[in-house]
Amino acid sequence: MNPVLAELHDKARAVLDPVHYDFFAGGVGDEVVLAENEAAFRRRALLPRVLRGIEVRQDFPVLISPTAFHKLAHPDGELATARAAGTTTLVSSMASTVPIAEVVAAASGPVWFQLYVQPDPAVTEALVRRAERAGCAALVVTADSPVFGRHRRDLAHGFHDLPAGLAAENMRDLTGPGLRTIEMSPAVSWGHLDRLREMTALPLWVKGILHPADAVLAVEHGVAGIVVSNHGGRQLDLVPAALDALPAVADAVAGRVPVVLDGGVRGGGDIAVALALGASAVGIGRPVLWGLAADGEQGVRRVLDVLHDEFLHVLTLCGGELSRDVVVARC
Ligand SMILES: Cc1cc2nc3c(=O)[nH]c(=O)nc-3n(C[C@H](O)[C@H](O)[C@H](O)COP(=O)(O)O)c2cc1C
Numbered sequence: 023m024n025p026v027l028a029e030l031h032d033k034a035r036a037v038l039d040p041v042h043y044d045f046f047a048g049g050v051g052d053e054v055v056l057a058e059n060e061a062a063f064r065r066r067a068l069l070p071r072v073l074r075g076i077e078v079r080q081d082f083p084v085l086i087s088p089t090a091f092h093k094l095a096h097p098d099g100e101l102a103t104a105r106a107a108g109t110t111t112l113v114s115s116m117a118s119t120v121p122i123a124e125v126v127a128a129a130s131g132p133v134w135f136q137l138y139v140q141p142d143p144a145v146t147e148a149l150v151r152r153a154e155r156a157g158c159a160a161l162v163v164t165a166d167s168p169v170f171g172r173h174r175r176d177l178a179h180g181f182h183d184l185p186a187g188l189a190a191e192n193m194r195d196l197t198g199p200g201l202r203t204i205e206m207s208p209a210v211s212w213g214h215l216d217r218l219r220e221m222t223a224l225p226l227w228v229k230g231i232l233h234p235a236d237a238v239l240a241v242e243h244g245v246a247g248i249v250v251s252n253h254g255g256r257q258l259d260l261v262p263a264a265l266d267a268l269p270a271v272a273d274a275v276a277g278r279v280p281v282v283l284d285g286g287v288r289g290g291g292d293i294a295v296a297l298a299l300g301a302s303a304v305g306i307g308r309p310v311l312w313g314l315a316a317d318g319e320q321g322v323r324r325v326l327d328v329l330h331d332e333f334l335h336v337l338t339l340c341g342g343e344l345s346r347d348v349v350v351a352r353c
């Protein structure tokens with residue numbers, strides 16, 4: 023792991039309420055997948071090409087993955103994350119503790135809105151309109167959550183709700199009192215995705231694809247892009263590491279839409295490996311939360327800066343271009 027990210031993680035662990043730290047850090051079940059997401063990168067080595075005479079000039083292929091409840095990490099919450107994002111795309115969770123319009127207003131780069139399709143179509147449509155009005159540049163539908171993941175750390179702490187004063191602000195005036203604000207529903211299907219495409223002109227991404235056949239379906243249903251993700255090991259503790267699922271999905275998609283990988287990216291070398299295995303960019307989840315908890319806007323900026331710097335360094339050492347053949351197993 024990049025040492026700056028490790029330092030920010032340590033600081034976040036020290037400053038956060040342990041219950042909130044565990045909400046951010048934890049995974050589902052025995053946390054096998056949580057560990058595997060990072061371990062999968064350690065199982066790969068890069069086989070650099072040399073003497074290619076290429077000076078690296080490349081956009082930073084990173085998005086901020088959607089994570090809920092940033093005010094649990096820092097009082098400025100998603101406002102700090104948005105300010106720190108700069109030109110990096112921020113995928114803002116529907117479960118943000120700042121309303122999406124304020125997140126977009128604080129950002130200088132693109133903000134995408136992550137959506138859990140709600141059982142009540144009127145609530146889903148209201149959220150889409152809210153994202154459109156706010157000026158979001160895309161919708162990201164999370165597909166891997168037909169039910170809430172069972173996070174043992176949260177269950178052990180009895181952590182079920184936000185502390186007084188914090189709320190999932192995008193839901194505030196949409197769901198009646200006494201309702202659990204955000205619902206997950208196993209009834210959500212490709213038909214819902216089709217209806218969303220008809221409902222809005224915003225590009226529609228789908229997040230949480232692992233099976234190549236679902237990647238093909240997603241392309242057939244007209245998505246603008248796919249996020250290969252196991253939700254950071256927070257949904258089903260039996261799935262492969264996100265990185266291990268990437269090559270087959272990239273093959274199935276065959277360049278028709280961009281494929282983003284998230285889960286376990288903890289350094290510039292990890293970004294290079296994911297790109298070589300078929301990703302067009304990676305998403306970063308927890309490291310952003312650690313930066314935010316440790317040092318607010320500055321902390322998030324540091325996370326993005328060190329990843330950018332390290333990625334360019336690794337890319338230069340790899341001869342400037344990444345393809346499948348530069349990744350080998352580390353035996
Ligand atoms: C605390 C936390 C909250 C999350 N909230 C959401 C969310 O609201 N919507 C969503 O689609 N994914 C959510 N995720 C999953 C992330 O978008 C992403 O897939 C995952 O964190 C990537 O793995 P990483 O943390 O190893 O980088 C959450 C993850 C964490 C750790």
Ligand SMILES: CCCCC(=O)C(=O)O
Pocket residue numbers: 090117204253256
């Ligand atoms: C309703 C909040 C969902 C957050 C989430 O997706 C996660 O904690 O993984």
